[in-house]
Amino acid sequence: MIGGRYLMRTQDWATVILPLIHRDPSVLGEDAGEFRPDRSLPESSRGRPPHSYKPFGTGERACIGRQFALHEAVLVLARLLQRYDITGDPGYELAISERLTLMPRGFEIALARRTPVTVGQAG
Numbered sequence: 001m002i003g004g005r006y007l008m009r010t011q012d013w014a015t016v017i018l019p020l021i022h023r024d025p026s027v028l029g030e031d032a033g034e035f036r037p038d039r040s041l042p043e044s045s046r047g048r049p050p051h052s053y054k055p056f057g058t059g060e061r062a063c064i065g066r067q068f069a070l071h072e073a074v075l076v077l078a079r080l081l082q083r084y085d086i087t088g089d090p091g092y093e094l095a096i097s098e099r100l101t102l103m104p105r106g107f108e109i110a111l112a113r114r115t116p117v118t119v120g121q122a123g
């Protein structure tokens with residue numbers, strides 16, 4: 001029984017629509033559809049239902065690359081942010097492109113080097 005409401009038998013299956021879970025007003029409030037990265041801060045997300053955020057899927061077919069992806073993201077972001085200031089077009093209006101993942105369509109960023117290049121540090 002799911003949530004005391006939906007009877008699941010052995011052969012039954014369910015599809016979890018992650019984009020809807022991640023925009024659930026009962027969890028995030030009425031502005032659930034707005035892009036507000038501060039929602040992810042520990043002080044904002046504390047106390048939320050544990051299954052209300054599942055970027056790597058759920059159940060038996062969940063992402064096997066999760067740990068790798070999280071490490072890679074931290075390493076790549078740390079390296080980029082250490083070396084570059086990143087700016088985007090402040091007037092950009094979000095348009096979502098659905099490919100393997102959801103992406104902002106036509107959104108471009110500019111990188112400005114933060115520190116002078118020293119020998120052996122280029123790139």
Ligand code: HEM
Nearest residue numbers: 054055056057058060061062063064065066068069070073
């Ligand atoms: C931020 C990065 C990533 C995100 C958000 C992500 C997300 C997901 C999600 C949501 C699924 C489940 C799809 C479904 O339920 O049908 C999935 C499956 C999968 N992911 Fe990832 N993924 C990421 C990175 C990676 C990486 C780096 C690898 C491999 C090195 C990987 C390998 C896989 C594989 C093989 C599956 C299929 C698992 C199966 O069907 O049994 N993913 N991923």
